[in-house]
Amino acid sequence: MDKAHIKYTLSWATLALMIVILIVVMTMFDIIGPYGLTTIVLIGINLIAAIGLNLIIGMSGQFSLGHAGFMAIGAYATALIVTAVPTIFGFIMSLFVGAMLSGIVALIVGIPTLRLRGDYLAIATLGVSEIIRILIMNFKFTHGPAGIFAIPSFVNWPLVFGMAVLTIIVVVNLVRSPTGRAIIAVRDNEIAAESLGINTTKYKVIAFVLGAVLAALAGGLRASFIQSVSPQDFTFMQSITILIIVVLGGIGSISGTVVTAIALGILDVILQNFGSLRMVIYAVVLIVVMLFRPQGLFGRSEFSLKKMLFDSGGNHDKDHSKGA
Amino acid sequence: MIIQQLINGMILGSVYALLALGYTMVYGIIKLINFAHGDIYMLGAYFGYFFLRVLHLNFFIALILSMAICAVLGMLIEFIAYRPLRHSPRIAVLISALGVSFFLENGMSYLFGSDKRSFPQAIETTQYHFGSLQISNIQIIIITTAIVLMILLNIIVKKTKMGRAMRAVSADEEAAILMGINVNRTISFTFAIGSALAAAGGMLIGLYYNNIDPLMGMTPGIKAFVAAVLGGIGIIPGAALGGWLIGILETMTQAVGLSNYKDAIVYAILIVILLLKPTGILGKNKREKV
Numbered sequence: 001m002d003k004a005h006i007k008y009t010l011s012w013a014t015l016a017l018m019i020v021i022l023i024v025v026m027t028m029f030d031i032i033g034p035y036g037l038t039t040i041v042l043i044g045i046n047l048i049a050a051i052g053l054n055l056i057i058g059m060s061g062q063f064s065l066g067h068a069g070f071m072a073i074g075a076y077a078t079a080l081i082v083t084a085v086p087t088i089f090g091f092i093m094s095l096f097v098g099a100m101l102s103g104i105v106a107l108i109v110g111i112p113t114l115r116l117r118g119d120y121l122a123i124a125t126l127g128v129s130e131i132i133r134i135l136i137m138n139f140k141f142t143h144g145p146a147g148i149f150a151i152p153s154f155v156n157w158p159l160v161f162g163m164a165v166l167t168i169i170v171v172v173n174l175v176r177s178p179t180g181r182a183i184i185a186v187r188d189n190e191i192a193a194e195s196l197g198i199n200t201t202k203y204k205v206i207a208f209v210l211g212a213v214l215a216a217l218a219g220g221l222r223a224s225f226i227q228s229v230s231p232q233d234f235t236f237m238q239s240i241t242i243l244i245i246v247v248l249g250g251i252g253s254i255s256g257t258v259v260t261a262i263a264l265g266i267l268d269v270i271l272q273n274f275g276s277l278r279m280v281i282y283a284v285v286l287i288v289v290m291l292f293r294p295q296g297l298f299g300r301s302e303f304s305l306k307k308m309l310f311d312s313g314g315n316h317d318k319d320h321s322k323g324a
Numbered sequence: 325m326i327i328q329q330l331i332n333g334m335i336l337g338s339v340y341a342l343l344a345l346g347y348t349m350v351y352g353i354i355k356l357i358n359f360a361h362g363d364i365y366m367l368g369a370y371f372g373y374f375f376l377r378v379l380h381l382n383f384f385i386a387l388i389l390s391m392a393i394c395a396v397l398g399m400l401i402e403f404i405a406y407r408p409l410r411h412s413p414r415i416a417v418l419i420s421a422l423g424v425s426f427f428l429e430n431g432m433s434y435l436f437g438s439d440k441r442s443f444p445q446a447i448e449t450t451q452y453h454f455g456s457l458q459i460s461n462i463q464i465i466i467i468t469t470a471i472v473l474m475i476l477l478n479i480i481v482k483k484t485k486m487g488r489a490m491r492a493v494s495a496d497e498e499a500a501i502l503m504g505i506n507v508n509r510t511i512s513f514t515f516a517i518g519s520a521l522a523a524a525g526g527m528l529i530g531l532y533y534n535n536i537d538p539l540m541g542m543t544p545g546i547k548a549f550v551a552a553v554l555g556g557i558g559i560i561p562g563a564a565l566g567g568w569l570i571g572i573l574e575t576m577t578q579a580v581g582l583s584n585y586k587d588a589i590v591y592a593i594l595i596v597i598l599l600l601k602p603t604g605i606l607g608k609n610k611r612e613k614v
Binding site: 057063112113115116118119120122123124126127128130131134135137138236240243247251276277279280282283284286287290291294295 | 355357404405408409412413414415416417418419420422423424426427429430431433434438542546549550553584585587588591592594595598599602
């Protein structure tokens with residue numbers, strides 16, 4: 001690891017730290033009240049789920065409409081385990097169990113269905129998600145349509161913030177690893193990737209399972225934060241809410257997902273007064289963005305500190321590291 | 325008992341079939357899962373409600389008017405939300421379709437409230453008994469209307485110039501352009517026909533179940549798509565067959581006491597079909613598509 005890289009990594013860490021300090025200071029001066037902190041937590045949770053979905057849709061190019069189902073698995077795992085073992089240990093364990101369970105379901109579902117293409121996969125994953133929801137609604141131990149209430153809360157904003165940062169680091173590193181390159185190769189041209197010896201199904205399944213694990217994580221955090229879960233929270237609409245974040249940000253752009261998750265979270269607060277008109281506005285925004293920028297706001301490009309801070313023209317960066 | 329369930333299933337299935345026809349035609353011609361299709365069905369029911377409750381029209385006149393308005397709306401949606409994206413990635417059109425669906429559902433909730441409304445009893449219900457079988461005049465109206473519309477559709481697709489153009493565009497768009505077919509007009513026409521059928525389905529179901537709400541199109545929309553896939557997407561008789569099969573299946577699951585799982589069973593069948601025979605029951609390698 002050379003100095004430039006350390007410097008680059010440190011500047012990202014500084015940025016994250018600065019955001020934390022900013023939130024703390026703003027809380028101290030009452031600029032962000034409890035409502036603001038709730039918004040921050042919900043943004044973080046949506047962000048984790050959306051990054052998972054972007055891994056599936058953007059990186060591996062598989063169109064999934066079933067994210068809500070995997071969130072439901074995570075949410076119910078946390079709800080049930082934390083209610084039984086109301087300690088922080090129980091909470092951490094519940095997140096693991098939820099993630100594992102969701103990963104296993106994604107594996108079982110993914111291996112056969114990921115052979116399907118485009119729309120067929122979308123509709124199959126939608127079917128899977130609905131089946132999960134209907135099963136939850138009819139099982140005894142999940143308390144049916146009423147759901148589970150009074151779940152002990154272990155979630156606060158620093159935890160969600162940390163998890164979101166960790167998610168971003170893991171996914172960005174995965175995308176830049178050989179596995180990630182293979183996943184992107186499958187997306188860009190499946191036949192070409194296959195002829196280069198890449199096991200296309202394997203990489204599609206990896207992306208799908210990891211996306212489902214992140215969805216379950218988000219679901220678990222959400223269950224403990226909101227302190228209740230019900231099957232109505234995980235309908236097709238929930239999948240769409242997450243999908244909107246991914247699509248508006250740019251399918252395949254992690255920074256796009258981050259920016260849109262934050263922007264939509266804030267927009268949500270602003271539009272709160274509009275009641276049901278809010279959803280109409282969302283719908284119009286969605287159509288308009290698709291018409292004028294079908295690739296999303298960021299397209300596939302990423303926001304880069306390297307370009308902003310170190311790349312001030314020409315070969316500056318290279319010269320600097322040579323000199324040092 | 326079983327025959328009674330079969331009849332009930334056929335009636336529900338007729339409505340699914342009307343919806344599935346629209347899905348299958350649109351998919352056949354531009355390869356789009358038109359998520360807004362179920363919401364056109366909802367709009368059809370609402371226009372019907374308006375004509376019956378406010379203007380007190382005859383049911384069949386209201387049906388025709390509602391179909392005509394929805395046909396225009398279908399064309400309008402295609403023109404605004406899908407046509408500019410004709411050459412974009414397919415996912416962009418799909419999301420645009422989701423946006424339209426979202427817009428119609430929430431727009432209607434915003435304008436008219438999200439509560440259920442009772443659909444006017446435009447036609448007095450009378451029950452007929454044939455031995456142990458029981459069938460109402462409403463059920464007869466639903467099934468005959470559906471069959472008449474399907475026959476009309478078949479005539480349009482098979483016998484008219486526009487129908488031939490539809491089949492040509494669906495078979496090979498490029499070649500159709502070279503033959504001087506106006507592709508945009510043909511696609512508009514396909515949306516008009518599909519939307520009119522959906523509107524008819526919405527009104528018939530309003531008459532059958534007596535209530536309508538802005539989200540009534542969501543589940544039937546997905547089920548009708550399953551029906552279209554089951555019969556073989558892009559194949560018109562397949563959509564009708566798929567619709568009836570799904571309808572019968574649904575009433576059968578209810579009859580054996582699994583009504584809580586009826587939707588789950590439909591989705592499970594969808595997944596199995598997609599995995600085993602993605603071309604559907606009537607699908608062949610060489611597909612006759614519209």
